[in-house]
Amino acid sequence: MIRTVTGKITPGELGRTLIHEHIICTSPDFQFAFPNWLPREKVVPIAVAKLRYLAEKFQLRTFIDATPISLGRDLGLLREVSEKSGVQIIASSGFYFYPCFTAICVPPETMARFIIDEINVENNGIHMLKCAVDAEGVTPVVRRYLETIALVHNETGLPVYMHTHSGNKTGLAAQEILAEKGVPPEKTVVGHVADCNSCDYALEILQRGCSISVDRINHKNVRNRIELLYRLLQQGFEKRIFVSCDHVCCWDNVMNQISVPNDDVESMGVIWQELFPGTAAKGIDFDIAERVMVQNVAALFE
Numbered sequence: 001m002i003r004t005v006t007g008k009i010t011p012g013e014l015g016r017t018l019i020h021e022h023i024i025c026t027s028p029d030f031q032f033a034f035p036n037w038l039p040r041e042k043v044v045p046i047a048v049a050k051l052r053y054l055a056e057k058f059q060l061r062t063f064i065d066a067t068p069i070s071l072g073r074d075l076g077l078l079r080e081v082s083e084k085s086g087v088q089i090i091a092s093s094g095f096y097f098y099p100c101f102t103a104i105c106v107p108p109e110t111m112a113r114f115i116i117d118e119i120n121v122e123n124n125g126i127h128m129l130k131c132a133v134d135a136e137g138v139t140p141v142v143r144r145y146l147e148t149i150a151l152v153h154n155e156t157g158l159p160v161y162m163h164t165h166s167g168n169k170t171g172l173a174a175q176e177i178l179a180e181k182g183v184p185p186e187k188t189v190v191g192h193v194a195d196c197n198s199c200d201y202a203l204e205i206l207q208r209g210c211s212i213s214v215d216r217i218n219h220k221n222v223r224n225r226i227e228l229l230y231r232l233l234q235q236g237f238e239k240r241i242f243v244s245c246d247h248v249c250c251w252d253n254v255m256n257q258i259s260v261p262n263d264d265v266e267s268m269g270v271i272w273q274e275l276f277p278g279t280a281a282k283g284i285d286f287d288i289a290e291r292v293m294v295q296n297v298a299a300l301f302e
């Protein structure tokens with residue numbers, strides 16, 4: 001069974017699923033210090049409207065919230081948005097790549113114990129582990145995060161989504177560490193592989209037996225994403241590809257009038273309106289949406 005913030009479901013109940021999105025992203029220290037930093041009464045209606053739009057227009061059933069604890073994940077907020085929108089939400093635990101005081105002081109074994117305990121709380125809805133390695137690669141603190149996530153995976157079996165920097169191919173070294181520590185490639189999803197506008201990185205990851213997330217898709221880059229997706233499908237990797245936009249429903253702009261690049265939920269329609277039809281038109285004869293958004297996600301969680 002798969003944990004969601006509103007209860008357990010079977011893989012067959014996932015339906016169309018976006019593998020990596022966010023309800024909020026913010027700094028937990030600002031959230032903690034300033035109760036009005038990202039107020040729930042403003043966030044909930046915005047997020048609910050966006051999820052309802054995706055459900056009604058594109059039959060989205062499940063939204064995997066990739067926000068780790070160090071980017072302000074709020075399980076109660078996710079539950080409220082899920083209940084009001086009718087879209088199932090799977091929460092994540094784990095880390096972004098920024099160093100944090102606790103992670104520098106506390107050993108991975110201790111951090112892992114706390115994360116395992118929160119996963120086991122009924123209705124927390126955590127069924128994805130998050131880790132991140134950015135342009136700088138495996139820094140000492142990123143290594144501690146990876147070791148922690150591997151310990152949690154070894155006890156829970158939960159899949160791991162890894163934010164990576166495609167230009168520097170940083171997912172390769174990080175995936176080796178996860179594998180050394182016991183996370184099998186088939187439970188590892190390497191993200192943001194298409195950002196460098198090249199197939200090479202995605203292919204190297206796929207050839208290791210991991211899955212990839214073709215994400216951050218928008219109107220400007222969709223032609224490149226179509227080309228990349230087509231080439232990977234042509235080479236027989238259709239069972240290990242996921243898609244998403246990496247959209248953030250609300251972040252620090254809500255109160256602070258900061259304009260953000262991906263604030264527009266209608267632009268997420270590019271996945272259904274351009275990516276899938278454009279890829280199919282090049283010569284793919286199966287239902288790409290069904291394969292990558294439904295069957296592949298169900299297989300990852302089985």
Ligand SMILES: [Zn+2]
Binds near residue numbers: 022
């Ligand atoms: Zn993200």
